[in-house]
Amino acid sequence: PYEKPPVEEFGIDQNSYVQRVRQMLSGTACVRVHFSAADERLAAILYRRGVTLVHLQRAIWLGCARKYVAWLNAPENADMLITSLNYFSALVNEVAETLVSEDYWKHMQNKVTQLERIWLDQTPAGR
Numbered sequence: 001p002y003e004k005p006p007v008e009e010f011g012i013d014q015n016s017y018v019q020r021v022r023q024m025l026s027g028t029a030c031v032r033v034h035f036s037a038a039d040e041r042l043a044a045i046l047y048r049r050g051v052t053l054v055h056l057q058r059a060i061w062l063g064c065a066r067k068y069v070a071w072l073n074a075p076e077n078a079d080m081l082i083t084s085l086n087y088f089s090a091l092v093n094e095v096a097e098t099l100v101s102e103d104y105w106k107h108m109q110n111k112v113t114q115l116e117r118i119w120l121d122q123t124p125a126g127r
Helices: 014-025 037-049 053-073 085-097 102-122
Strands: none
Touching: 014 037, 014 053, 037 085, 053 085, 053 102
16 A cells, blocks of 8 residues: 655654544543553554544544444444544545545534534433
8 A cells, every 4th residue: 555654754753643642532432442552553553654643533533423323323332432543443544535625524523522412411321
């Protein structure tokens, strides 16, 4: 596959990139990643492949939106949280291949927030 230059060209080193990935995964109710050594390795691989943090954030929004929709349609599966960065790896490629406007991604970000709120309101323990 096509390899992009390392993200460091954009002013961020690999360690900072991995830390930012860790932070991005901590802000959503459907994600419970403890950031294992495997997650760190995958983040480093994404860095070396030239996956931007913007593309990764979009993949996370897309994955979370799909997870919330699945849970809202089948609440009996709502205890199956996302527990690994690997969950989003195929979505990184999907995001890179999808040509949509910036407005679409703003909508996706808002949709994830809305779906999360609906799911949390319907979840007994409020997760």
